[in-house]
Amino acid sequence: MNTLKKYLPRVRTAACSGLLFTALSAAAVAADDFAVLPLQLDGAAPGMMMEAHLKKLAFAALDRRDAAFEKLQTREQLLAWQQDRREAFLSALGGFPARTPLNARTTGQMAFADYRLEKVIFESQPGFHVTATLYLPLTPGPHPAVVHPTGHSENAKARDLYQRASIVLAKNGVACLCYDPIGQGERRQYFEAGGKPSFGTTGEHSVMDVSCSLLGTNVARYKIWDGMRAVDYLQARADIDPARIGATGISGGGTMSAYLSALDERIAAAAPGCYLTGFRRLLETIGPQDAEQNIFGQISTGLDHGDYVMLRAPRPTLIMAATKDYFDIIGAWHLFRQSKRFYTRLGFAERVDLIEPDTTHGFPTEMRVGAARWMRRWFLGSDAPVTESDFPVLNDEQLRCTPDGQVLRLPGARSLIDFNREWEPRLAAERKQLWRDKSAALQEVRRITGIRASADLSDARIELGRKLQREGFSIQYVVLQPEPGIWLPALRFEPETGARTGEAVLYLHGEGKQVDAGPGGPIETLVRSGRTVLAVDVRGLGETSRPRGKDAMGAVLGFNSRDANLAYLLGKSFVAMRAEDVLACARYLVNSPPGSSRPARVAVVAIGEPGVPALHAVALEPSLFSSLKIQRSLASWVDVVRTPVSRNQKVNVVFGALRAYDLPDLVASLPKEKIAITEPLDATGQPVKAGR
Numbered sequence: 001m002n003t004l005k006k007y008l009p010r011v012r013t014a015a016c017s018g019l020l021f022t023a024l025s026a027a028a029v030a031a032d033d034f035a036v037l038p039l040q041l042d043g044a045a046p047g048m049m050m051e052a053h054l055k056k057l058a059f060a061a062l063d064r065r066d067a068a069f070e071k072l073q074t075r076e077q078l079l080a081w082q083q084d085r086r087e088a089f090l091s092a093l094g095g096f097p098a099r100t101p102l103n104a105r106t107t108g109q110m111a112f113a114d115y116r117l118e119k120v121i122f123e124s125q126p127g128f129h130v131t132a133t134l135y136l137p138l139t140p141g142p143h144p145a146v147v148h149p150t151g152h153s154e155n156a157k158a159r160d161l162y163q164r165a166s167i168v169l170a171k172n173g174v175a176c177l178c179y180d181p182i183g184q185g186e187r188r189q190y191f192e193a194g195g196k197p198s199f200g201t202t203g204e205h206s207v208m209d210v211s212c213s214l215l216g217t218n219v220a221r222y223k224i225w226d227g228m229r230a231v232d233y234l235q236a237r238a239d240i241d242p243a244r245i246g247a248t249g250i251s252g253g254g255t256m257s258a259y260l261s262a263l264d265e266r267i268a269a270a271a272p273g274c275y276l277t278g279f280r281r282l283l284e285t286i287g288p289q290d291a292e293q294n295i296f297g298q299i300s301t302g303l304d305h306g307d308y309v310m311l312r313a314p315r316p317t318l319i320m321a322a323t324k325d326y327f328d329i330i331g332a333w334h335l336f337r338q339s340k341r342f343y344t345r346l347g348f349a350e351r352v353d354l355i356e357p358d359t360t361h362g363f364p365t366e367m368r369v370g371a372a373r374w375m376r377r378w379f380l381g382s383d384a385p386v387t388e389s390d391f392p393v394l395n396d397e398q399l400r401c402t403p404d405g406q407v408l409r410l411p412g413a414r415s416l417i418d419f420n421r422e423w424e425p426r427l428a429a430e431r432k433q434l435w436r437d438k439s440a441a442l443q444e445v446r447r448i449t450g451i452r453a454s455a456d457l458s459d460a461r462i463e464l465g466r467k468l469q470r471e472g473f474s475i476q477y478v479v480l481q482p483e484p485g486i487w488l489p490a491l492r493f494e495p496e497t498g499a500r501t502g503e504a505v506l507y508l509h510g511e512g513k514q515v516d517a518g519p520g521g522p523i524e525t526l527v528r529s530g531r532t533v534l535a536v537d538v539r540g541l542g543e544t545s546r547p548r549g550k551d552a553m554g555a556v557l558g559f560n561s562r563d564a565n566l567a568y569l570l571g572k573s574f575v576a577m578r579a580e581d582v583l584a585c586a587r588y589l590v591n592s593p594p595g596s597s598r599p600a601r602v603a604v605v606a607i608g609e610p611g612v613p614a615l616h617a618v619a620l621e622p623s624l625f626s627s628l629k630i631q632r633s634l635a636s637w638v639d640v641v642r643t644p645v646s647r648n649q650k651v652n653v654v655f656g657a658l659r660a661y662d663l664p665d666l667v668a669s670l671p672k673e674k675i676a677i678t679e680p681l682d683a684t685g686q687p688v689k690a691g692r
Contacts, residue, residue, distance in 0.1 A: 034514040036465060036477045036489030037543045047547045050540050050563040053485035055283055057570055058299050062280050065302035069338060078345055082311050088301040089263065094217035096225050100126050104233055107401050114138060115170035119401045124229035127414035129407035131186040132179035132230065133157050133399055135170035136239070144244035144379035145175035147230045147260070149223070151251030152201045152290065156185025158396040161363040165248070168368045168388050174375045175240060177230055181223055181252065182416055183208070186400065187407050189415050190645065198645070202290045203553050209291035210649050211420045211641040215427065216656030220259060220292035222416055227260040243268070244379045248371045250274040250320070250363045255293050262311040269378040270312060271371040273320030274327055274361050278305045281331030288565040296655045297571030306335030314348035318374040320367045324360045417644050424641045427658050435665055442669060444660045446620055449576045454583040454621050457482065462588065472496055473527045480536070482584035489513070489543045493523055493533040501530030503603050503626050504589040506582065509535070510608025512542030534589055538581040538610055540574060540651065558648035574651040578613035586624050601626040608632050612652045612663065619666040628675045635680035635688050637662050643683035
């Protein structure tokens, strides 16, 4: 524990010499804040511990991915690389829905001097309406066409940048279907009582993705499927050439055009912009972004941004990157170099290129013209110059496809949450079948969560700090390090030798170990009954909780949601990591008893956020624990799926959990006398109502 020795001088000095901190009076201890950790851990504040830890894991995974890439030489190796990453991508999306009738209709048309447009609505799934503007050349068809998902903007397809990009294409002989992504433009999913949208566009995506994760998918699945159905719509039109379909977009639209182009082989030419940079530079700069830009486990499985381009090879791709974009330009050039090598080895070096306007994040003229030229090169066989003259654009109302501007007000309309609610009961039947064999079901829980058996965990490294004395018991400051980069601050309450009776208690409080540690509090009551109590802040709570800052969605998603997103990219969950913390702390209690008495098992008290991971730890390792008391903790993941806006559930999510189990299944796996649950909470953090 060399790092801790270096950065925890107060703890180390107390442990070694006992001179820095002497026994304090009860009054002094009562005023103590019970802070165990120093201001810095390995150069970072304790609240940034999880980000620093997860970044190290991510960079190591990216190193492995890049090392594997450098070994690619033969065509067979390149194709195997594509296949492996395509399968990983599709698996993380949970597959796509069945193709259903589009029920497409045109709700308006407008003609201009050098192009015309149609206002279109189609259903990517039954009742799931997609609103779009189709820009068409005036020349005779059939025309090549481009699907254009927009970036993260409130008015989506009506934003001037996206109109201009679409019109430039149409003026130059390429039709363009510019559509509203879910949660934007006419496709908002959440509204206040007065009709105002509840969240910003990225906020909507993140809220929806919480329930998606539990079902083993991502909001990206719905967005990609919209794009695939947009291709279906174009190919069904007589004035569109079905063999000449492209995709472009920037920012969130750059993400979607990259995804769509990687997975739909009908996209013959692609020009994604202002997104592709690579996870290394993303994590070194702005960090994980919108929900659909975080695919579960993609860093750990080696699916980096560059693979969206290489999955297309040898189909033509133009990477559009801005010099001053917050999606870092250095990363864009790195992935371009990798992509260029990949295409070259396949024999088509000329089919991948990069343009770099000296601009900030957006869809500047250089990109609009660049995308049009790229499509003309591959669809029309022309490298003639393309220019963009000034022209007027329409306002939101003029481009409106629906009567009053929102698809959810159409008869029979369904939201993404509706589809998730309908998906869950189908999984419930599978869960019921699985749990007929409890042993097999628990093995599946372990597989899905990735929670390691306690026997496979290394013993936590222990650092002892100062020791405080109260009447009849002592309080030892302890730091447990279950793995490199993780420090768990703890308080060990020890009765006087002659008063020790009963099993040790592991006490976990979501607001921090200090909450119930004061004089006369619940922990003292346990200690005075003769119990050894270890009060611990599991990772991301108490002293290691992330600073709240100015996170606008923190009150909804939880203030650890940023770190939860990074864990998600690594194929990890806070539930699993914290469950392993519980196991490590229980082993510490069992293996380091005071005197000669060795507790055979540990009782657990979990209040608030630690309740879900504690339940997992006890259900998977019942022989290590004597009992579990859970208070004010989430009762069911099904309720999260059924609730349109859940609160602080990112840290409670296990990807794909509802394909195998819900929290009540874990409760039922334990003897009734071993577990007690009081004041269970619903998905919004409120007490569960009677009958639910």
